Amino acid sequence: MGSLTKGPSLAPRACCAALALASFLAPVARAQEALHDLYAQELKPKPQEWVVIGHHFRHSDNCTSDGCVVMGPMDDREACEEWARDYNRHDPYDHTRCVEAKDYRTKAE
């Protein structure tokens, strides 16, 4: 019976193919997993974040005596400082500035 004689020789081949596929897929799966871990981190507030505060939005929940959040939170400090500078060029009396976000959590969070 052909199938019986073929059996033993096919089995290791199928097994090797499966192993080869597994060893090819393993790094892909690990890379995917690592990416998803990074994504999960991205969904959490970062230890250091920045917000632009000013004197607009006095009615907002995101205020302290220093001011209220007008933009952010951001993880890019340079972007935050640039935003505050741009704002001040238009409205120097607002004393808009970039500060650490920890005291200003947005109402939506």
Place this chain on the structure above:
Amino acid sequence: MRKCSDKADKTDKARREAYLTSATRRSASRMILAAGASVFAPAIAQARPRLVVVGGGAAGATVAKYVAKDSPKIQVTLVEDSKAYTSCFFSNLYLAGLRTLASLTHRYDALAERYGVTLVTSRASAIDRDRKLVRLADGSAVAYDRLALSPGVSFDYDAVRGYTPSAAEQMPHAYQAGFQTFLLRRQIAAMRPGGVFVLAPPTSPYRCPPGPYERASMIAKYFKRRNPTAKIIILDAKDSFAKQPLFEEGWAASYPGMIEWRPASFSGGGLKEVDVKEMLLIDGEGERIRADAASVIPPQRAGDIALSADLTDSDGWAVVDGSQMRSRLDPNIFIVGDAARAGAMPKSGFAANSQARVAALAIRADLDGATLFPARFRNTCWSFIDNQNVVKVGANYAFRDGDIRVVDRFVSKVGEPPSVRFDNTLEANAWYGAIASDMLG
């Protein structure tokens, strides 16, 4: 729009119950008059009438909240695939580093804790319209008297050769926010100095008409700071786009020479094929563009569940009676948000939230005897072009002559003073906080 909740806001329970009983009867006769041929009775047999909402986005979360808040008699169940909602709106700001993804991600807890909505974290796999059941991915089912369907959009993966769901990880559409948006930002950040980024917007209709051009602006904003010699090519499937003169004005002022827009007539109808291994994008003229990073936004249609439930037209959008956002094909189902063909309204979060309030009132009229008012809708879409430059377009809408039509509209003007654009920035930021708390707060 008029506030939906005037009657139901009363706290006196006894008065409320008395009102509900008589109002349900009134509502039944009103429905018969309003619905003409498609007459049906409100479900009053079981202890509490049941609303099931599928999809907890700008539309679905708002429907769930407003029905549960204003009609505690109605048992509201929200079936949502994800534990948290990451908004597409403002996701372009994340690409520029101006918002964190965490700040765009919101949990559903308040809907359960404050309003008693039952949360079911699962994918709805099918709708059995005859039995009025929503079937879930695990094989179980949830029964409804009324169903609000708000699954957003799905993508036509046949439109661009080679662009598959796995190709979307190499060239993210980032048109469903979350992992896709995260991938896009990583790819932009990893681009070589002076690299080429290609953005391929789809044919209309699609969610957030100015979204791709705001995306080009925010990526340019990022490049200006971190990769100033990089280039952006917009390979468009259209010959014009929303707020075009405003974007072009802003690009010339803020990112001169960085953004090149190629209309469909210039490229044989835009993108036709991709090879993600080679990072090649091929247009209708056969021109091959090698990209260092790309975002391909495929043509869209209603979320799969609306298609599989046979609630859509031949173009794949759900057909609704815009006076209530009720399906024209099934009077027990309301379809709200991007999945619906909503007359003159664009597909936006603001629009979805506005439609949701209309649907919530109609659902409350069916199940709890609330008084119906004529439907009014609003929309405003702000687009960030630069820190100092936010433009807007918006309109008020009403249901007239069988469809949702524009009552009046406004749009930013080319050459406006910077102070006006700056005020728009503040308005947009205030809107984000307001809609997030209106949906989920």
